[in-house]
Amino acid sequence: MxxxxxxxxxxxxxxxxxxxxxxxxxxxxxxxxxxxxxxxxxxxxxxxxxxxxxxxxxxxxxxxxxxxxxxxCPRLSAPEELKRFYDTISPSMDASGSTLYRMAKELTGIDVPSLFPYEDNRGLFEVMEGHQLLNWLTAVRFGAVEWEIVAGTCYERAVLHKVDTSTPEYQAFQCELYRKVLDRMGFGDLLVPEEVVKSQGIEVSAIESQPTELKLYSPLSGELREPEHDEPQALDGNGLAMFQKVILQGIEDERMPEEEERGLMACFDGSSAVNEKVFSLFPTVENMDGMLCGVAVCQLRGKLSPDELAELKEYCAAQYNDAWGESFAQRPRHTEYGDLYVSFHTDSGASILTKEELERASAVISRQMKRGGESR
The missing domain is CATH 1.20.5 (Single alpha-helices involved in coiled-coils or other helix-helix interfaces)
Structure with a gap:
């Protein structure tokens, strides 16, 4: 270096x-x-x-x-036992009741906010817990709801009434609801098996096993072609009321052999859920306060959700307009006044109403007519 x-x-x-x-x-x-x-x-x-x-x-x-x-602990079977057990564990496992409400919604297909637009638009349901929402759902399920006009507006608000909890139908609903909830929470081993016993005369699976009847109402129209008149006489539900027996016989004559068991559901090609829940659909007519209406009588196995009900209405409308109803409307029914032609034709499924929807619409029209008369 x-x-x-x-x-x-x-x-x-x-x-x-x-x-x-x-x-x-x-x-x-x-x-x-x-x-x-x-x-x-x-x-x-x-x-x-x-x-x-x-x-x-x-x-x-x-x-x-x-x-x-x-x-x-004895195995749980009676509705009051199931509810008491749920009430004991819910403060720790379902304090808000959200699991209970979701299960009730799943069982019934009832979506509370969609059925109460006035309250929903005011944000009422956004602040509710599951137990409160269940009260509204139960009121709808057992027909304990009325509507009244909001003062100074054209809107309707709901008034809830007390549900009759002593009916077998309500007891069956409670039993099924709490069984499903407790099973989901992990307590299924404490429940009496569905296939083994009945509790206090209530079948554990009553909601699913007992068929229920649903009637769908729609308007009727017709023509009476009298021999001495060139122009047919147009008839609405009021005019058709006097021909109810003739129309009923005509409906019976139209029934095909393959429709004996399920009626118009024999050729249903929609969703499997609706096909499984709606066992049969038979058209008929009923006199509603002097007005003859078309009625689709349905036997249900289970509860239809709003979407499933809408699908059933659309299918019914399609049968009235293009299939069964088209053939029925073209065939004359002979009466002493001339040949009668009857049409079940409807614009869409929106024109087909359940009994509750029909009564609600009638009540609104009645109140509006009353208010109009008072204003004069």
């Missing part, structure tokens, strides 16, 4: 030494951090093992408690 290199090395040594010390210091810090990380890892690993042991303990404890419940 030359003199020049030696002088350069002596001059650079302090800086190089300082850099070396800094690297050594950082290395010591890194080793300390690594040691601390290793200690933390060991501590976390120990904590994880302890928590896993505690989780296993809780799991075994839950299993033991479940076994003890099955041993010392």
């Amino acid at each position: 030359g003199l020049k290199d030696m002088i350069w090395a002596i001059r650079e040594y302090p800086a190089a030494h300082a850099d070396l010390e800094a690297v050594r210091f950082e290395l010591r810090q890194a080793r300390q951090e690594l040691d601390r990380s290793e200690q933390d890892r060991e501590s976390l690993s120990l904590t994880l093992l302890e928590r896993e042991d505690y989780t296993d303990f809780l799991s075994h404890k839950a299993e033991a408690l479940q076994d003890a419940l099955k041993e010392f």
Whole structure:
């Protein structure tokens, strides 16, 4: 090494030494951090093992408690037993009642906000918990709702009445609802099997096993072609009322052999859900306060959701307009006054109403006519 290199090395040594010390210091810090990380890892690993042991303990404890419940607690069957058990566990597992309401909505197909537009637009249901929403759903399910005009507006608001909880239908609904909820919460082993017993005369699966009747109402129109008149006489529901027996016989004459069991549902090609729930659909007519209406009498196995009900109405309208109804409208029914032609034709499924919808619409029209008379 030359003199020049030696002088350069002596001059650079302090800086190089300082850099070396800094690297050594950082290395010591890194080793300390690594040691601390290793200690933390060991501590976390120990904590994880302890928590896993505690989780296993809780799991075994839950299993033991479940076994003890099955041993010392009679299996639940009656609606009041099911409800009492739910009320005991709900503060910890379903405090707001959201699980209970969702199950009721699933069973009935009733969506509360969509049925009460005035209250929904005011944000009433947004602040409600599941237990409150269940009260509204139950009122709808058992026909305990009336509508009244909001003063100074054309809107209607709902008035809820007390539901009769003593009826077999309500008891069956309660039984099915709480069975489903408790099963979803993990207490299915405490329930009496559906296929084994009945509780207090109420079939556990009554909601699903007992068929219910649904009637869908629609307007009728017709023509009477009298021999001495060139122009046919147009008839509405009022004019057709006197021909009810003739029309009923005509409906009976139109029935095909393949329709004996399921009626117009024999050729249904829609969703499997509707096909399974709607066992039969038979057209007929009924006199509603002097007005003859078309009626589709449906036998249901289960509750239709709003979408399923809408699909059934659309199918009914299609049968009236293009299939069964088209053939029926073209065939004359002979009467002493001349040949009668009757049409079930309707614009769409929106013109077909359930009994509740029909009564509600009639009440609104009646109130509007009353208010109009008072204003004069």
